[in-house]
Structure formats: C-alpha cells, structure tokens
Amino acid sequence: MTGAMALADEPLRALHALGFLTRLPVPAAAFVAPGGLAAAARWFPLAGAAVGLAAALVYAAAAAALPSAAAALLALAAGLALTGALHEDGLADTLDALGGHATRERALEILRDSRIGTYGALGLVLSVALRAAGLAALSPAEALAALPAAHAAGRAAMLLAPATTPYARPAGLGAPLQPLPRVTLPAALALAALLALPAGLPGLIALAAALAAATLVLARVRARLGGWTGDGLGAMQQAGEIAALLTLAALLP
Numbered sequence: 001m002t003g004a005m006a007l008a009d010e011p012l013r014a015l016h017a018l019g020f021l022t023r024l025p026v027p028a029a030a031f032v033a034p035g036g037l038a039a040a041a042r043w044f045p046l047a048g049a050a051v052g053l054a055a056a057l058v059y060a061a062a063a064a065a066l067p068s069a070a071a072a073l074l075a076l077a078a079g080l081a082l083t084g085a086l087h088e089d090g091l092a093d094t095l096d097a098l099g100g101h102a103t104r105e106r107a108l109e110i111l112r113d114s115r116i117g118t119y120g121a122l123g124l125v126l127s128v129a130l131r132a133a134g135l136a137a138l139s140p141a142e143a144l145a146a147l148p149a150a151h152a153a154g155r156a157a158m159l160l161a162p163a164t165t166p167y168a169r170p171a172g173l174g175a176p177l178q179p180l181p182r183v184t185l186p187a188a189l190a191l192a193a194l195l196a197l198p199a200g201l202p203g204l205i206a207l208a209a210a211l212a213a214a215t216l217v218l219a220r221v222r223a224r225l226g227g228w229t230g231d232g233l234g235a236m237q238q239a240g241e242i243a244a245l246l247t248l249a250a251l252l253p
Contacts, residue, residue, distance in 0.1 A: 008037060009033050016040035021047040023084050023153065037176040041159055042187040045152035049168030049195045055079040059147070060140035072135040075147070076128060087154075087241075091127060092235015093095050094121030094217075097231070098224050108169065111231050122247075134249040145198040146206075146248040153207045154241030156192035157214035159185050161228035161236060165218065168227030202251035209247040210240035 015030035017040045025183040032164040033040065058078040080088065097110040099119030110117075116124075140144055169175070189207075196203030214236040220233040228232035 009035075009039075010043075013040040014043040017043035018047045018050065022051060022082050024082065035181065038162075038178065038180050038184065041162075041177055041180065042184045042191065044155035044159065045188055045192040045195055048151035048153075048155035049148035051079050051082050052147035052149070053144070054082055055151075056140075056143045056147040057235040059135060059143045063140050063222075068136040069132065071208050072132040073128075075143075076132055076194040077134060079151075086123055087234040087237040088127065088143030090231040091238040092116050093231040094146040094221065094229075094235035095119040098123050098220060104225055108229075111229055127238050127242060128224065131245055134242075137249040137253060139253075142199075142248075142252045145200075145203065146245065146252060149192075149196040149199045149203040149206060150210070150244035150248060152192045152195040153210035153244040154214075154237040154239075156188045156207070156211045158233040158236040159188050160211065160214055161218050161221075161233055165222050166227040168221075168225040168229050168232075172230055174228065174230035174233055199252065201247060202248055205251060206244035206247040210244040213243035 012027075012030045012033035013035070015026040016033055016037065018024055019026035019030055020037060021044060038056065055075040055078050059075035062074045066074070073129055093111050093113075093116075096113075096117040096119045097107040099117075102110060105204050109140060135147070159177075159180070162174070162180040167175055167178050189211075192207055193204060196207050199206065217236045217239045218228065218232070221235070225232070
C-alpha cells in the first residue's frame with residue numbers, strides 16, 4: 001500500500017517540477033506533494049523536455065517561412081518565455097560573481113544583486129549565440145529530437161550540485177533541494193537518457209557532454225564559494241544545454 005501511495009504522488013511531483021522550472025500554470029496541490037521540491041527534482045528532465053519540444057515546434061513552424069537563423073532565435077525566444085529566463089538569470093549572476101577577483105563574501109553579495117555586469121552580459125550573448133547557431137544547423141525534424149534531449153540533459157546535469165555538494169548559504173532559492181533523496185539523481189539521469197533516445201546514440205553522447213560541462217561549472221563554483229547556489233544551478237543548466245545542443249548539431253546532420 002505504501003508503495004502504491006508513493007507512486008500516486010509522482011504525477012503531482014512532475015507538475016511541481018514543471019511549475020518550478022517554467023511559468024506554466026499547475027494545480028496548487030502539486031506544490032504540497034510529499035517530499036517537496038527535493039522529491040520533485042527527479043522530474044526536472046521531463047519539464048526541460050517539454051520546454052524543448054515547444055521550442056522545436058516553433059522552430060519547425062518558423063523555418064517553413066524564414067531563414068534558419070531567424071527561426072532558431074524565435075525558438076529560443078519561445079523557450080525563454082516559457083521559463084521566464086530562469087536559468088539565463090542564474091548564468092549572468094554567476095558569471096558576474098565569479099568573473100573577477102572578488103572574495104567569497106563579495107561574490108555572494110553580487111549573486112544577490114539583480115543588476116547585470118559585463119561578465120553576465122557577455123555570457124548571455126554567448127549563450128544565445130551558441131544555442132542559436134547549434135539549432136540553425138539542424139533540420140526541423142532533427143530539432144524535434146534534439147531540443148527536448150538537450151533541454152532534458154541540462155536540467156538533469158544541474159542536479160549534480162545538490163547531489164554532491166553542500167549549499168553555500170543558510171537559505172535561498174535552491175535550499176529546498178537539500179537534502180536531495182539518494183534516488184533523485186539516478187532517476188533524473190535515467191529519465192534524461194530515455195528522453196535522449198529519439199536522437200539515437202548522439203542523444204546519449206549529448207547527455208554525457210552536458211554532464212561534463214555542468215561538472216566543470218560546479219567545480220568552479222565550489223572552489224570559489226565553498227558550495228553551490230541557485231544561480232550556480234542556472235549556470236550549470238546553461239552549460240549543459242549548450243554542450244548537448246552543440247554535440248547534437250555536430251553529430252546529427
């Protein structure tokens with residue numbers, strides 16, 4: 001009975017993940033599912049795949065009438081609208097905090113500052129440019145497999161932080177992810193791999209690339225801050241998604 005009750009909570013946890021990572025409306029009951037955000041995190045790749053699929057559909061529709069570069073930018077804009085630029089904000093803040101030679105305390109202060117500096121602005125430009133270039137290299141049919149896979153990989157990769165590293169602050173946006181249940185990271189990786197299968201072997205290679213890129217970002221964040229932050233998760237997601245999409249762009253055509 002206990003196992004059946006636990007399984008019955010999974011749809012609510014999936015909706016919790018979707019509501020946390022996107023601006024899509026979900027039932028209020030999703031946010032009080034047992035285990036909270038830490039338990040819902042195993043569904044992060046599915047929420048990412050939903051965003052990727054929506055962006056891929058926009059790309060397919062736009063590519064029928066526009067150059068691939070313009071279609072790619074419109075697809076990215078659709079993804080940004082769905083997520084509220086959640087991960088891009090984290091990327092910009094993280095780059096501003098770690099880009100200079102600030103002390104740990106000063107870096108944490110910068111992370112709380114909503115203003116964007118030089119490092120953050122350049123990082124956002126490069127993030128959009130790299131993703132647009134990677135997507136523009138794909139046909140609409142390839143994008144329908146590649147974008148959900150890349151987005152799922154990025155959301156799975158950022159869970160490496162709460163699974164392996166302490167939180168850098170006493171409280172914050174990412175604090176509800178700890179303690180992360182032991183099953184969460186393996187479950188998220190398995191789900192991301194499943195969502196990568198429509199892209200075939202390149203999809204699985206892209207997932208590995210996403211994990212490698214996110215690991216590098218986590219190592220930098222941990223070395224400077226002594227732990228991870230919610231903004232750091234955004235930077236990991238962006239690095240993972242970019243690495244996955246560029247890998248797919250190289251292997252699929």
